[in-house]
Amino acid sequence: MSRKLSLKIEPRAEELDTITAAVEEFGDAEKWAPELVFRVNLVLEELGLNIINYGGTEDLHEIEITLTSEPGSLTIEIVDNGRPFDPTKDAPEPDLDSGVAERAVGGLGVYLVRTMMDELHYRRDGGRNYLTLVKELAK
Amino acid sequence: MEVHAEREGKILITRAEGRVDGTNAREFEEALHAAIGEDDRLLIMDLQNLSYISSAGLRAFLMIAKKLQGRGGKLVVCSLTDTINEVFEISGFSRIIPTHASRSEAVAKHGG
Numbered sequence: 001m002s003r004k005l006s007l008k009i010e011p012r013a014e015e016l017d018t019i020t021a022a023v024e025e026f027g028d029a030e031k032w033a034p035e036l037v038f039r040v041n042l043v044l045e046e047l048g049l050n051i052i053n054y055g056g057t058e059d060l061h062e063i064e065i066t067l068t069s070e071p072g073s074l075t076i077e078i079v080d081n082g083r084p085f086d087p088t089k090d091a092p093e094p095d096l097d098s099g100v101a102e103r104a105v106g107g108l109g110v111y112l113v114r115t116m117m118d119e120l121h122y123r124r125d126g127g128r129n130y131l132t133l134v135k136e137l138a139k
Numbered sequence: 140m141e142v143h144a145e146r147e148g149k150i151l152i153t154r155a156e157g158r159v160d161g162t163n164a165r166e167f168e169e170a171l172h173a174a175i176g177e178d179d180r181l182l183i184m185d186l187q188n189l190s191y192i193s194s195a196g197l198r199a200f201l202m203i204a205k206k207l208q209g210r211g212g213k214l215v216v217c218s219l220t221d222t223i224n225e226v227f228e229i230s231g232f233s234r235i236i237p238t239h240a241s242r243s244e245a246v247a248k249h250g251g
Contacts, residue, residue: 016162038191038222045193049161096231100208105201108230109194115229 002070003030009063011052011082019044019065030069036137039116040067040076043133046109047078047087055082055129076117076133085129086122087113140167144174150250151179152242156188159196168199172206180212183245187218197230204236213237217245 005026009015020041027037044065051063060082068075091110095103114120119134140157153174159167175182182203204214217239219227227233239245 013161016160020158020160035222041191042193042226045161045195049195094230097234100201100204100235103201103205103235105198106194108197112194112226112229 002068004069005065005067007065009048009065011056011060011063011080013049013052016045016048019048023067026067026069036074036135039135040074043076043113043117044078046113047131050085050087050109051078051080051082051129055080055085057082059127072137072139074135074137076135078131078133079128081128084124086124087131088120088122142167142170142174147246148250149179149181150246151175151182152185153182154185154188158191159189159199160191160193161195164193164195164199167196168202171199171203175203175206180207180210181215181249182207182212183215183217183242183249185218185242186216186220186223189220189223192223192226194230197226197232200232200236213249215239215245215249217242 005022007019007022009018023040023044024037027040048063051060060080064079066077087110092107094107094111098104113133117133118136121132123130140155140159140163143154143156145152151174153171155167200214207214215237218241219238224238227236227238237249239248
């Protein structure tokens with residue numbers, strides 16, 4: 001049996017608190033480990049803020065987030081009508097090796113997401129970005 | 140999010156509590172800049188009660204590490220939860236910011 005959480009948020013950073021609260025409540029109901037709640041919040045923050053900070057156009061009014069919890073997996077879908085952005089390809093490689101002084105600031109968000117989730121799928125369709133992420137869970 | 144600062148001899152120790160995310164990372168970084176005095180060289184950040192961090196929060200850690208290194212000092216972190224530790228590992232921060240299991244271990248290693 002699968003259970004869903006659907007959220008529609010305005011493209012404003014203040015909406016992060018709304019997402020966090022909803023994910024915590026859903027995670028409690030699904031008996032998720034705290035680590036999974038952390039990961040889901042991190043994924044939604046990184047990708048959500050990318051859309052809000054870089055994807056904005058006059059037409060961007062709403063970001064749709066759907067979590068589908070099933071035995072053995074969690075699927076996150078994010079849909080927005082901002083600028084085309086494919087996190088599986090368009091994000092720069094992060095600087096993981098330089099010393100403190102030379103270390104580039106930023107560029108870690110999408111990398112964290114890609115590392116923490118098992119699958120990322122992107123498509124652009126009808127002026128919208130559709131991003132689907134899957135995390136496999138122990139049954 | 141709260142930042143508490145204290146001193147142990149010449150060592151500045153801060154405790155970060157709660158979440159550091161895209162909504163408060165700047166405030167977090169400013170609180171740390173304010174806590175660091177002109178003569179401070181070693182900052183140990185106790186992260187036992189840090190419950191969440193995203194890339195926005197990591198950015199603040201890097202800026203503080205750069206500030207201290209620029210004056211011949213360093214940032215050290217201790218008591219990371221498993222998930223925070225994982226974020227530090229993935230982002231490559233564990234290679235540039237010394238990480239210790241406990242505050243006493245961090246003080247013993249870097250405080251002398």
